[in-house]
Amino acid sequence: MFALMQSTRTQSLHLFVDPPSGLRAVVAIHNEQLGPAMGGCRYLAYADDESAVTDAIRLAQGMSYKAALAGLAQGGGNAVIMRGAHVENRAALFEAFGRALDSLNGRFITAVDSGTSTLDMDCIAQSTSHVTSTTASGDPSAHAVIGVFAGIRATAMARLGTDNLEGLRIAVQGLGNVGFALAEQLHAAGAELLVSDLDAGKVRLAVEQFNAQPVTNDALVSTPCDIFAPCGVGQVLSGQSVTQLRCAAVAGSANNQLTTLQVADHLEKRGILYAPDYVINAGGLIYVALTHRGESLSTITAHLSRIPSRLTEVFGHAQAEKRSPARVAQMLAERLLYG
Template sequence: MTAFWTEADYDDHELVEVVRDAKSGLTAIVALHSTHLGPGAGGTRFWHYPDPKDGLRDALRLSRGMSYKNAMAGLPMGGGKAVILADEDRTKTPELLAAFGDAVDALGGKYVTAEDVGISEADMVAVSQRTSYVSGLPVGEGQAGGDPGPFTAMGIYHGIKAAVAHKMGRDDLGGVRVALQGTGSVGGGVARLLAKDGAKLVVADVDEARAKTLAKEVGGEAVAPEQIMSVACDVFSPNALGAILDEEGIARLDCTIVAGGANNQLARPQHGKLLAERGILYAPDYVINAGGIISVALEYLCRTDGNPCDINEVRKRIALIPERLKAIWQESDETGVSADVVADRMAQKLIGR
């Protein structure tokens, strides 16, 4: 692995650490982008990378995105992310999770972890046996916490409604055609919320059986994963892995809005401008998908203070996501600067950069 400070996605990160524990087989990368507003908060991704450089890139990009996300969500948290480099079989053992928990604990509270792709609520419970710097844990009824996926989905749903209003001048979703990429906890949750409002859904997932099951449930259509970005629709909603919006991906789009929960949807900074040039309204990912971190952060902060956190406070904060998106789009419309750049500038100001 090359020196992290030579990577294109290195952005003056405060800390980048490679963790190795030969006994358990753990290899992980922890990246802290900024702790200007508080401890770096962001989930742990468990993924197999044929090239470890891709894991480093993810850690760098995702941690920076978490700095921006937490700042724009008004949370007293900085940005961090961890990536566990899984083997080809994605072997996950109690020993590996324990070693990872020890690594988080050794940072002394600079980094607070939670679920991300490949990590479950049960995994976070295991990690919490080794460190208190963890969130996304099971909580009592009516309290904030647990799986952040449904809260992420809630924010994306609100954001799609705001995008439809801004771009299409519509206050309802009846008949609006939405193509969703990814049908897991987040994508599936978004689909169910949209279906209740009468949206017409097309879904796809690498797990094609799961996509077909969801399509049947919501009265939609399932297509092959390689087809979803070319579907004629009003809204394309990416809710799987990131970096899909490059020259080729954007050229395939047949939509007027891109609004979804995947992190780092733009492959490179210039691709936001390319979307704008095509007349496609973009909802910056770290603004629209902040629902999960709002839940996770409030859970952690309340627990640190020794108080339960009311789930209604989480919902109240998630409901503010559309207003942040509207402010970004309004400035973009007025200045001609693409929405992603407007959002980045707002976030950078908040974290003192």
């Protein structure tokens, strides 16, 4: 645990338990150089405690990089609540987490993430003000989609020479709130969709509404396409899966897509352009951070519009330096965080 904290430069790790509600939670604060740490609150089942801690730390690091490259006055952090087999009272669980969060005195501000909703954030808000994406402030998913869609167009321009998505084969892995809405926008832009999700109902809906081609999760990675868009769980790009890819570019909304930076080097060697996840998927963080600060919709929209230009900047550096865009993005982020 300490080795991972040191290698990622994570500042602090906080563990919380509340037996009456069944709460077991991890909060990782990666960096506060640019402002209070902000990040999602995940509510998922984990194989063991170590997996939960590792997920929180890696997500927190990504949030620091995401905030820095998006030009936000926020640090990076992330929360993980371990989901048990049975929960007596979900509201009580999240209220307990709100009390735990409040004990950090504003060092970490949380928001929706995998497995949580705006209603869960409402429960957290009963005990602390250090929470956003409540029902009053709104779900950030729509703004995440805006950024990812614009980022896919920028990626297509950089790799394929056009930002016109009509006729492009795009494989969307994961049809959650962001993935499904992204598929809708891609379909409207004329893209040919390949889709997969563990939820067969969501796949059927995508087939009916977007004329998408259903593909199993295991087969999607190796299915020929122009752009592979990971929009589900993280760490989908490993040394093994990258050898199976048959696409020109990878650009999606999932966090922590790479198992290691060496995987990004492998993508580069194969001529597959990678859009760093914490650059392309910054839309949700931009929305929650600026909403929490009381900024106007026009200010939020202006920040969102910078995502494709930031991606293009990263691609330009990568091409000039013959390096992976992932390494370039990390260098730029760390320069902002550490000087």
